[in-house]
Amino acid sequence: EVQLVESGGGLVQPGGSLRLSCVASGFAFSTYTMSWVRQAPGKGLEWVSNISGGGGITTYSDSVKGRFTISRDNAKNTLYLQMNSLKPDDTAVYYCTRSQTRGQGTQVTVSS
DSSP, X not given: OOEEEEEOOEEEOTTOOEEEEEEEESSOXXXXXXXXXXXXXXXXXXXXXXXXXXXXXXXXXXXXTTTEEEEEETTTTEEEEEEOSOOGGGOEEEEEEETTEEOSOEEEEEOO
């Protein structure tokens, strides 16, 4: 059974940083492109970033480019999202995804 478990969210002030983690199980993690998506209150899912199976190829949405960094540790079956210079517009539930499968999400709130 595919499982994705996110953690690391919380309340942070504008300009602050957070690092999200996603532990994967039930599949060959290193062979899959993984993604982060987010859902702000009252809005649909928004794609944030992708990373290839080996970690060598990363892509970002324009809204987070230059502020967020996606990475992975295939030895630990873990996906990360380093978020810097956070803005109130980044407030959302963040999910890691493998194709159409996603975890339960972790809440990120950016507020003073």
